[in-house]
Amino acid sequence: MATGSGQDAAQAGPGPRPLLDAPQTAAAGAAMWVFVVGPPLALVAVVPFAWGWGLSALDVGMAAVAYLVSGFGLTVGYHRLFTHRSFKARRGLRIALAVAGSLGIEGSPAQWVANHRRHHAFADREGDPHSPWRYGTDTRALLKGLLHAHVGWMLKRELSNRARFAPDIDADPDLRLVGRLFGPLAALSLVAPALVGGLVTGTWTGALTGFFWAGVIRMALLHHVTWSVNSVCHVAGRRPFASRDRATNFWPLALLSFGESWHNSHHADPTGARHGVLPGQLDPSARLIRVFERLRWVHDVRWPSADRLGARLLTEPGGPRGSAG
Ligand SMILES: [Zn+2]
Ligand SMILES: [Zn+2]
Numbered sequence: 276m277a278t279g280s281g282q283d284a285a286q287a288g289p290g291p292r293p294l295l296d297a298p299q300t301a302a303a304g305a306a307m308w309v310f311v312v313g314p315p316l317a318l319v320a321v322v323p324f325a326w327g328w329g330l331s332a333l334d335v336g337m338a339a340v341a342y343l344v345s346g347f348g349l350t351v352g353y354h355r356l357f358t359h360r361s362f363k364a365r366r367g368l369r370i371a372l373a374v375a376g377s378l379g380i381e382g383s384p385a386q387w388v389a390n391h392r393r394h395h396a397f398a399d400r401e402g403d404p405h406s407p408w409r410y411g412t413d414t415r416a417l418l419k420g421l422l423h424a425h426v427g428w429m430l431k432r433e434l435s436n437r438a439r440f441a442p443d444i445d446a447d448p449d450l451r452l453v454g455r456l457f458g459p460l461a462a463l464s465l466v467a468p469a470l471v472g473g474l475v476t477g478t479w480t481g482a483l484t485g486f487f488w489a490g491v492i493r494m495a496l497l498h499h500v501t502w503s504v505n506s507v508c509h510v511a512g513r514r515p516f517a518s519r520d521r522a523t524n525f526w527p528l529a530l531l532s533f534g535e536s537w538h539n540s541h542h543a544d545p546t547g548a549r550h551g552v553l554p555g556q557l558d559p560s561a562r563l564i565r566v567f568e569r570l571r572w573v574h575d576v577r578w579p580s581a582d583r584l585g586a587r588l589l590t591e592p593g594g595p596r597g598s599a600g
Contacts, residue, residue, distance in 0.1 A: 292439035294393065294402055299432040314495030321487065329484050333475055337468045337489035341378070345464065346497055348375025349387075350533045350560040357444060358388045361548035362564060362576040366449065373453040378464040380494050381501060383454035389440035394505075395545055396440075398520035404428050404435060405505045408521060417510070425499075425506035465490035500531050508538035515553065516543035516587045524556070534558030543587045544579060552579045 321329070352372025355361040364372070373384050381387055390404050397403040407424040410416035437445055444450050453460075465486065472485020503525075512523030516539050528536035529551065535541070537550040537558060544552075551558030567573040 292436055294436055294439070296434040296436050296438075299434055314491050314498075317487070318492060318495070329480075330488060331476070331481070331484060333472060333481070334468075334484050334488040337471060337485055338493040341464070341468060341489050341493045342497060344375050345379035345493075346500075346533055347560065347563055348372055348377070349379045349381060349497075349501065350535050351563055352376040353379075353381075353384060353387050354391065354535065355548055355560060355564065357384055357450070358391045359546050361546055362568075362573045364567070364573045368567065368572045370449050370453065373450055374460060377453060377457050377460040379497055379501075380461045380464055381498065383457040384450045385437050385441045385444040385454050386434065388444050389435040389437045392440040393435045395542070398518075398522065398542060399509060400520075404433065407506050407509050421506045421510065424509065425502045464494065468493075496531075500528065501535075503528055504532055504535050504538055508536050512536075512539070514539045515589055516540055516584070517589055518542040518587070526556075529557045530559070534560045540584075544583055546577050547579045547583070548576045549579050552584055 352369075353376040356364055356369070356372060357376075376384065376387070382390075393402065393404055397406075399406045399408050403409070405424040405428040407417065407420040409423055410420045444454075468489035469482045469486035472489070473479065473482030475481060507528070508523050508525050509521050510523065512525035514521075514523055518539060520542055522538045522542035524539045525536045534549075534551050534557065537552070537556055540552045540556075541547070541550045548564050549558050549561035550556075551561065564573060564576060568576050
């Protein structure tokens with residue numbers, strides 16, 4: 276961001292510790308490039324070659340299941356439970372959600388939570404790990420900022436300070452254990468579809484296409500949807516609620532992001548268990564939390580209250596755009 280100083284940002288934070296931990300190792304930085312840039316390149320290379328024989332109904336089914344499990348692990352587990360404590364969950368479910376989120380291959384629970392709490396603490400200001408407004412507001416600066424917010428920030432090898440932003444996650448023995456197993460879980464997330472595909476079809480081709488579609492491409496789609504919440508959902512869409520930042524509600528991503536693209540509502544009321552709070556806003560993550568609540572697997576759910584949200588509502592649903600940037 277063009278304005279503000281590091282000094283201000285440090286003082287505005289929730290604690291006296293520095294924003295960042297020591298940077299990632301060069302190997303981890305290189306792995307990031309492989310995981311971020313590799314899948315789209317692989318897709319471009321393989322689609323013409325595999326067209327007609329390289330995608331089976333089994334691949335599509337496995338990709339859908341893997342997308343649902345890892346996606347809800349991130350939205351319900353990593354985001355609404357671990358980062359924002361929107362509800363309390365039984366131990367078994369907490370662990371299951373942490374494992375499911377790890378299968379999304381977006382980092383350990385503690386690192387993800389640290390990044391995301393830092394984002395909320397400094398949203399669209401100096402110190403935000405991924406604000407699209409970082410370089411300014413003219414078209415050139417915004418395009419550069421969108422690229423930074425979407426993927427660029429992860430390739431800089433910065434690690435948000437876990438001791439400052441996620442001490443509770445680091446202090447939880449179950450979440451620490453899942454965090455230590457992040458590497459093997461990430462590998463499992465890619466290899467399991469290959470194993471199932473190979474065993475069900477009895478062919479190496481089945482293993483390869485399972486790995487490709489339900490492993491790599493499913494991971495890449497989930498990544499880009501998550502990253503779009505960071506980039507697109509701070510630029511395009513409506514701002515019905517007052518928030519200190521430029522977060523937007525962007526309806527086209529509501530289903531694929533499991534309700535996370537109601538991002539303006541989320542920034543206005545971060546601890547709310549439902550992000551799609553206005554009529555007609557689909558929020559599959561909130562529906563799943565409701566199912567868990569009925570099963571008594573979760574309790575103390577912070578459902579949106581008219582008091583909390585009503586005061587921040589700027590425009591009627593479907594009304595004119597809020598203060599678009
Ligand atoms: Zn945001
Ligand atoms: Zn959040």
